[in-house]
Structure formats: C-alpha cells, structure tokens
Amino acid sequence: MELNKKMYTFLIEKAKQLTEEWYESLDKSDPSGVYASNDPEVVKKLKEQNFRFHGYLCNLLIEEEEDFYKKFDDWIFEVSRSKDHLNTPIHFIIREFMRVRLQYMEFINEFARENSDISHERVDEWKDKFVKAFDKVVLKFTEETYTYQTKMLQAQREMINELSSPVIMLKGGVALLPLVGDIDTQRAKFLLENTLKQCAKLQVNHLLIDISGVVMIDTMVAYQLFQLIEALNLIGVKSTLSGIRPEIAQTAVQLGLNFDSVHTVSTLSRALDF
Known part of the structure; x- marks a missing residue:
C-alpha cells in the first residue's frame, strides 16, 4: 500500500506536466472537433478537463475500485455531454484516450527506474490496473455519448416530424x-x-x-x-x-x-x- 501511495504522489505531481505534454503533442490538423480548435476558451477548458481526468484516474492507486469508478462517472458524464466533444468524431476522442494511456505507461516506467527496489511484478500490476481502468472509462464514455446523442436525435426527429406534418x-x-x-x-x-x-x-x-x-x-x-x-x-x-x-x-x-x-x-x- 505504501508503494501505491508513493506512486500516487509521483503521478499527481506530474499531472500538470501530463496535461501540457499531451496538449503540445496533439495533432491539431484534425479537420474538425475540439482538438483542432484555436479558441483560447476551448483550449483552456480542454486542458482543465484533461487535468481533472488525471486527478480522478490517480485515485485508482489509493481507493477501492467501486468508489473510484463512482467518482469518475461525474467526469465522464460532464465531458461526454459537452458541446465541443459532441462535435468531435468519436474515433478522435478514443485516439486521445489511447495516447494518454501511453503517457501513464511511460511514467510508470520512469517511477520504476527511480526506485530500483520495485519489482517487475509490481510494475506489471500497475500497468494492468491502469489499462483496465482506461478500457472501462472509454467504454463508459462511448456509452454515455451514444445515449445522449440518441436522445438528441430522437428529439430532433420529433421536431422534424411535427414541422413536416402541420395541420x-x-x-x-x-x-x-x-x-x-x-x-x-x-x-x-x-x-x-x-x-x-x-x-x-x-x-x-x-x-x-x-x-x-x-x-x-x-x-x-x-x-x-x-x-x-x-x-x-x-x-x-x-x-x-x-x-x-x-x-x-x-x-x-x-x-x-x-x-x-x-x-x-x-x-x-x-x-x-x-
């Protein structure tokens, strides 16, 4: 448990760096979506959402999984319904989840190099834990996005039906x-x-x-x-x-x-x- 707390502290202290490195390495040539935006307010909000993501994700090391996922739901619910993300192709969003996951794998390796007493088994355990968390978060995010977009589509369809069938x-x-x-x-x-x-x-x-x-x-x-x-x-x-x-x-x-x-x-x- 002490090692988990040390790993948690290491990652939390790197959270700002994680966000900045992630944003700087973004492919800003996407034809559309939140990652291609030059609007300062959109960029600020995007970085803030990414930073809070790290705050939630790192809790995986110090909380019970059930509590961890319950708290993460708030972030998923908010971001999956934000206008900027709704206007972003879902495969772009999944791509960024995968890139952030790779960041975590690299930082786990860095932590292990700085602490030579950590076994390969513990490193693999952490990596496996984070990979599973990313998989669950991505699945939940896509489900929430699909549910919300389906409701929006239904409302738009009803409006179109009403407008196209006037008495x-x-x-x-x-x-x-x-x-x-x-x-x-x-x-x-x-x-x-x-x-x-x-x-x-x-x-x-x-x-x-x-x-x-x-x-x-x-x-x-x-x-x-x-x-x-x-x-x-x-x-x-x-x-x-x-x-x-x-x-x-x-x-x-x-x-x-x-x-x-x-x-x-x-x-x-x-x-x-x-």
Whole structure:
C-alpha cells in the first residue's frame, strides 16, 4: 500500500506536466472537433478537463475500485455531454484516450527506474490496473455519448416530424395537411397521433390531405393513410385526399391498394374548390 501511495504522489505531481505534454503533442490538423480548435476558451477548458481526468484516474492507486469508478462517472458524464466533444468524431476522442494511456505507461516506467527496489511484478500490476481502468472509462464514455446523442436525435426527429406534418387551418372548419417526403413507420405513427390531436384542438370538421409531395407510396403508407382517415371519421372529421400522381396511382394498382372508400381528387386546387 505504501508503494501505491508513493506512486500516487509521483503521478499527481506530474499531472500538470501530463496535461501540457499531451496538449503540445496533439495533432491539431484534425479537420474538425475540439482538438483542432484555436479558441483560447476551448483550449483552456480542454486542458482543465484533461487535468481533472488525471486527478480522478490517480485515485485508482489509493481507493477501492467501486468508489473510484463512482467518482469518475461525474467526469465522464460532464465531458461526454459537452458541446465541443459532441462535435468531435468519436474515433478522435478514443485516439486521445489511447495516447494518454501511453503517457501513464511511460511514467510508470520512469517511477520504476527511480526506485530500483520495485519489482517487475509490481510494475506489471500497475500497468494492468491502469489499462483496465482506461478500457472501462472509454467504454463508459462511448456509452454515455451514444445515449445522449440518441436522445438528441430522437428529439430532433420529433421536431422534424411535427414541422413536416402541420395541420394548417384554412377557413370554415376546413384545414390542410400537406405531406412531403418519405413516410416511414415512426413518422406514420406520429402523423396519426399528431393529426388527431391538432384536428380536435383546432375544431376541424374537414381535413384536406395532400400527398403530392410524397416520394413513394407502398402498402404500409397506404394502410397508415386509411387508418388516419378512419380515425378522423370517428371523431367527426371528413377527409379529402389529393395529389395522387400518375406514378403513385400506377403503383397503387400494382400493389392492389383500393382507394374506393376514400374521397379523392387529383390536385390540391380541386380539393380547395370542393
């Protein structure tokens, strides 16, 4: 345990040097990301995060592993959600973890050279301990980054769905739902829920659904449209479907889709006239 404390003190005293040497040796030619930044504030924050990393990591020598990893979680959580790191390709970040790990291997060797009474077994034990710690931290960091980015992506997707599926009030209880682009399963589900809510909120009694901007229609898309129209009918909203282009009509026939029960017109202008 005394040797661990001596090793801890040695590394802590080298922490500032570790940070400065690491930053000076950075490949600043990266095309993007936090490591390529020339912004003094970004550089200052990056160095501060790296310095605190050493403070947490060195505790591996003097704390129980369970306590060590719990405390490290705070650093991982903060850095994995920082804007600068989120805008940095993950393989650049993993590369820097690997370079810092190499720094630790070199400093362990230096400590062993300065203390000739330390056995090779103890040196290997320390190296193995730090390698395992780096592996766990990198794994946790990538997991946290993935989780956070997934949540952000989901929120952005929901916003895009909402913006791309607007119920626009016209006049006299008539509203328009213009659909554009591809309609996948997730968007179709959102479309059904959002349209029903908006029609009820806006007190719509007739909804014009225009699909002239829909790239492709298949069985799933048609089924979702039928579901939407039936659900609207159940809440007292009539529907008119417009914008069925010739190629979509041809595809519908080939797929055996039946629009007989749906009121359709060729163009949005005709739907408005109706």
